[in-house]
Amino acid sequence: MIRWLEVGALCFLVLLSCTTAVAREGTRPSVAFYYGNEAPVELLDQFDWIVVEAANLQAGQRQALERHGGQAFAYVSVGELDPWRPYPEGLPESVLVDHNPDWDSRIADLTRPEWQRYLVEQRISPLWEAGYRALFLDTLDSYQRFAPEGDEAAAQQRALVALIGDIQQRFPGMKLLLNRGFEVLDQVHGQIVGVAAESLHHRWHPSSGIYGPVDAADRQWLGDQLARARDQYGLPAIAIDYVPAADRELARDIARRIADDGFIPWVSVPMLDQVGVGLIEPIPRRVLVLYDKSETEAGELAYGNAHRYLAMPLEYLGYGAEYLDANGPLPSDVLHGRYAGVVSWFSAPLANAPAYSDWLLGQLENGLKAVILGDPGVTLSSPLGEFMGLRSVSLPDQRNLEIVAHDALMGFEGMPDRSGFFEGGYAPTRAGLTTHLTLRDAKGTEFNPVITGPWGGIATAPWILQQATEFQLRWILDPFAFLERSLDLPVVPVPDPTTENGARYWITQIDGDAFVSQGDFPGAPYTGEVMLDEILSRYRVPTTVSIIEGEIGPTGLYPHLRSRLEPLARRIFSLPWVEVATHTYSHPFEWENLVDGDLAGQGQTRAGFNYNLPLPNYRFSLEREIAGSTDYINRHLAPPGKPVKVVLWTGNALPPEEALAISERLGLRNLNGGNTSITRSFPSLTRVSSMLRPQGAYLQVYAPQINENVYTNDMLGPLWGYRRAVETYQLTDQPRRLKPIDIYYHFYSAASPAALNALKQVYDYVLTQETLPLYTSTWSDIATQWYDLGVARRLDGGWQIRGATQTRTLRLPSELGWPDLSRSQDVAGVREIPAGRYVALSGQGDALIYLTPRPPATPHLAMANGRITEWQAHSPRLLSMRLAAEDIPLKVELAAVAGCRVDAPGARQERRGDALVLHYSDAQSGRIEVSCGQ
Template identity: 40%
Template sequence: MREYVSKTNACTACLGWLLRRCALSACLFGWLACAQAASPSVALHYGADAPLEELKAFDIVVVEADHGFDPQRYKKPYSELYAYIAIGEVQPSRAYAAAIPAKHLLTTNTDWGSKVIDLSWPELPTFVAEAIVGPLWEKGYRGFFLDTLDSYRLASGIDEAAQQKGLIAVIDTLHQRFPGIRLILNRGFEIVPAVRDKISMVAAESLFRGWNAAARRYVEVPASDREWLLGQLRRVRDEFGVPVLAIDYLPPQARGQMRETAARIRALGIEPWVTDGQVSTLGIGRREIVPRRILMLYDGSPGELLIHHPALRFGAMPIQHMGYAIDFHDLRKPLPAGPLAARYAGIVSWAEAPLAHGRQVADWLQKQIEQGLRVAIFGSFPFAAEGRLAQRLGLKSVAGSGTAGRLTVLSQDAMIGFEAAPQADRRQLTPLQLADSQGRSLLQLADARGQTFDAAALTRWGGYVLDPFAAIDLPNTEQSRWIIDPFAFLQQALALPALPLPDTTTENGRRLMFIHIDGDGYPSRAALPGTPLAGEALLTQVLQRYRLPTTMSVIEGEVAPGGLYPALSAEMEAIARRTFALPYIEIASHSLSHPFDWNRAEQVAPKGKDEESYHLEIPGYTMNLEREIVGSVDYIRKNLAPPGKAVQIMLWSGDAAPQAQALRIAENAGLLNMNGGNTIITRSFPSLTAVSPLGYALDGIFQTFAPVMNENVYTNLWRGPFYGFERVIETFQMTESPRRLKPIDIYYHTFSASKRASLNALYKVYDWSLAQSPNLIHASDFIRKALDFETMVLARDEGGWRIRGNGELRTLRAPLSMGYPDRAASGGVAGYRAGEEGNYIHLASGDTWLRFAASQSGAVYLADANARLTDWQPQGAGLRFALKGHQAIEFSLANASHCSVLANGRPLRPRKSSGGVQSFRVGDAAATIETRCRER
């Protein structure tokens, strides 16, 4: 915040110069631009469920600290939590309320049920410092929003000067007790001259729109009140050099009015925040958060895991690939309350039949539609779509007419028949017709009587595609197909706008590649000369041959002395130590007893029962989830890992379907987690239903799926052919084009090193993958990108886009319709590279401001690189940046023909040049690059 204050004071200092040097209109324009640049963006949210991940789009986020937020855990380089404090009033529910002597309570604020405090109470400064601010300071808060500063005016016959003097004393005491404290005042205009050097900002409520707490209604502010308040704010800003904030109030569903009001405030050079009367809505300020979450409703049934439901199996991947995170919600549970339109880009429902409580679901969906959310229905309406329920959605039930003869396809949209032709089935017919002229049928069926049915349609509220025309399982096979194009349907049904959205497949324009190995088969004897253990063969035949970043795990129950192979343990542990000592090997656990069914493990463990069929039969061992996860990591750390080298990943075993308890144990132990999913698309299974999503959150913990399945699938569960894993190349190819859906992930088990055919398959897969010129990373890097994907926030900001994340995910994918990234006019944008679905935009950090241009600029930019940016500094017409990777550095620059390029201070010549792009290579895995460019 100090940076903002100094910038504002600098603006004030230059105001006199502006007045002497320029015309009045130009001076005002220059001053306004300077003041706006100096002011931080601010959001306020007093709800217990404040969406902090979205609110990090703002520099300052004011919250109600009593809800238990952790400011230290939240703190970002670009965003900080401030605690709300009422100085002039106290609610009886506050922990410190009883400690305020009754004689120092002036009156009652009947609108809010709070007591007004006498600010002239001599002990008030100490009380505020010790009873209110001190405990919050201990929790990590360094910024505070001081409210109710003028409440003393509710009391009659009060000495206002004494009240103001007391308030100044409070602020002085806070600065003495808490060096570096940052304060925002809500009003208190009279004291600003005395504390101008001790405050960061002054706020005021209701510049254009207000909230009448007594009448419980929103009001328009009278012009006279507005002009007075505007005069006060301008004086604070212009005379005292302190940024100002206006907080206005509108109903949460009035997003358009909120947007318009925020723009009016911003046009005055004042920081805006427009929210609801309870300050519990994701409001609109200088920035407007663009929702990139989808609420996915599904009809869970007792005993069924979400991981097996079509909502996750089929529906999640297209949504995540389009750049949206998903919140899954079981329709059996109470539906989300409160306004959702500000947080969600849309609602998707995937039900397999109408629900018994379908009427309540229908009413809830109707309410969401009325508040501006669009809905996409897959499979079945979750309620009986007939009668008045159908009419509300612009539909008409024709059930009474019956269905005669065979159904035929009367008409179909281009998005129908995506992977298989629609097959009309009377047994699965939902007899509905569009009854709204705003709707468009995507698939119309007809019976022998000529009666028509609209089995899929786009509607004024979204759209639906009913079974069996969404995705189908092929009879007598383990395969499935999409009937509808899910990308086109979701885009149109939810009216998703063109946006720059995060992508986990790519970094700096290169497809990502990593390798991870499950420890299964470590004790196996390899069919190689000398019959070494498979762990030894893996080390010598693969890991030391390729020397690539690899995540390697072992199963404690196979390797440890107390496991299944005590006679081989010493030899296996020695091999594991040599393996884990390699600098490019990342260490993971693959559990203690390799559970095959994690749901069963979770159910059995708390009861103390044990049935060995769902995990390896370790002598004397009874299933214990903590021991499986944390215990196996501790074993590896203490016995196999080099000193100081972390064991940071849990690679799930067996069905790789951990449930909430196992995920929570891993999370609490500080472990990343991965595996699961079932991406097996090949030429013999050519369907996007065979491409799994990025992962999913269960009870708030995200499980990252393996991008591609391991060799078990390609070798018929290791029954042969043992060279079958070479077919994973088909999977890599089919997840690259026409859409890059996945990074390259070479995922296999230790036993793949036990046979010559499987080793040769590995060599073929490694060599093909490296020939694609990928960007090599570890599995942990990918997992962190997946976690960053879940929480990255996108906001409209001053004609551009503010993108904030954790700095792990460094790629946005933007459609060509948005134009070209303007590297020179943006902040934290290194460059871009064209892909089949648009431009891959390279981010230099976790905080980016992105602006597009209609045409390509002439500024030099990074076209691609096979390593991570560790530093990025535009320097005039040139650049200075650092790259660090796992192989010899390769990178390309666009628009650099007029530049000299240096690597680590030495001139570097391009290896090739084509289409304005020059390609370079540096022999080291890290380099600092500098371009010195002539002005053109």
């Protein structure tokens, strides 16, 4: 917790040495302070320095905060004993000589050796052992309450100087950041990395709880002290100001004023449990999605409406879903600034409705936006409804309801004239709300099922989804527009996992099912033989192939086939363009119904099948499924130096958190799940799944499109049905590019001529598209990194991208313009296609983007089927780069190179106006240099 002095001065941080890319460029370091209970690492890791309360961090979070080169500073209260910490062992009561009523803390006598031993041995030493190499020393001036001046104050100051020297001696290299400490700055400035203070322009009064501007005299005095630290001692000076949580515009204004004064800003709330505004403002790229676990089958969030239908539109807009059971503990920190908003989709009132209503009201009052779909879970006749300006309308007679009016937010995939079931609606009770649908009953009563306002938006059934047939749904509500409007989403560069260097990703994967089957061809060859001859040898593109150990291994169902099938698997895995994967040991069909120790094949699913393959004497084990099958493949099937890279999930593809933990421990990427199968006969986006399924600390990556089983009715017919996957590729490309291309199938497709021909048709179609082929392991990394990729707005108008080593593309809304290549850093190019304007990053990790209304006229990368491996922009007209494709010949298109010299050894050059296409007929990589004169 932050400590306040009698004069209201909070002590904070300053920074001197610079280790990050931003600091090396000579700009001021960005600084953040966060003492909340659950640190939003994906936002805080975008800063160069992050001050945290170490006790509130979970295991591994410090390392995560520092993964992009930042420095984590652990909070240490030097002059006071925090009331929430355990009383120090062996500390005499006489050491604590006063009380700070603002924080209910006890003030220590710094001259007492017992207190200094406590600080060094019980507070700082454990932090050092935990890996912290930087401290934020707070409450340095608390002694002024009992020794404001004279000899007593001088003694306290000498003790403080000695303590700082002792820390530096005991913990070599420890960076020390001070909270004010202006009285000892002359003695310690060479041992610290900076100084900070609070309330330069805007403050909070702890006694009254009132925010307000700082008077001119206090502002002048504090500004002079900070300027002295900066100018006389060369220390960065940081000013921390406070504004109400909901007033983000005021926070931005105060941050700009502090920066204009020449100081490093941080503007937040007094408890520092909100992600505030500094030199950068991280864009919250997650939405808190609340679901009722008791409503979903087996408590699985994948079966909930929010995950099935809303997560995909959120991902397209650039936001990852973070799920939470609304009936469980709810976050106590300020969420405005941490999340882009909160989304709920319940079917009935919540069990903890009163507590939830109070929590949601508090978050809305602090500025968080909410999207409420279906049942709100609580009654809106409460203070929550009053805040929202809504009154519930009951409908005793639902007959003869008519649509009075609706706007473009409705009728996204269809607009029914009426519906036979209603959950009711609302009537606005104040101005400032927008009604998007108005209904009227036979008595003339009007109500509104869909409303948006300053707090967010609400929509009730059945005006969200319409049941078209027994198995088909369609959107009535435009989910993209509703989310954008309700959450008031900012116009920002959107990280995009579908495209790189202007080309759509293409992955190919084969699940191991039916490797033991024989095809309907002369001689009854095994499907693996047909696949090897007809597909894998013909289409030499990056392909991930898996097998099921329980089918072909020595302890599987068919040990007598091992001598035939294992050599075949070795031949497939030896192909240079094949990546090795496991499809587990016993192929679980329903992961949630299997627990360690279950005897294989004993459980029955709803369809009458076993929960996994009935392997002899096998008791289910997640470790055996993943680690065991991986070890088998590595030892017996994979070529030397080419181990298993991926686990392709089986069955319903809903692995538990422990399974994901095992795959990560083994260094395996993961893929499969989801049900993206939109076709022209069922063109609803309800059939487009999300990309990710969070499970605890891990992410499951769904397949971009579903496999041939869905298109062929589980291979019961039509066997040629997989050719309809082409429709799925098209409908997930325009008008919005929602997914990469995934040719995803089993060895079943080599069991019949019709299925095999359909598969060839799919390949032949994809070969006509502009794609960047990847292994599934690479795209899994891209999808996973997308979830945490940092996007921040800088005070100077630029956009900072942090950690973009795998996810390397930004989709740029047209209203933002084009990248200014002369000012931007590590931006390789841009390409506009019907699906959007895609900005290519170099993949070096961090990028800085400035925008301009005009398309770039200097040379840049327009399109490539490979990834950048080296990049250097010596100037806007002098570039050098290397690109590499994964096991296919490289092709690169450069734009705006008319009159430029392009050196590309080994490439055939083809001029197209001011563009140049480089064809590498055999090479998979190439170095390119572009020089356009002065």
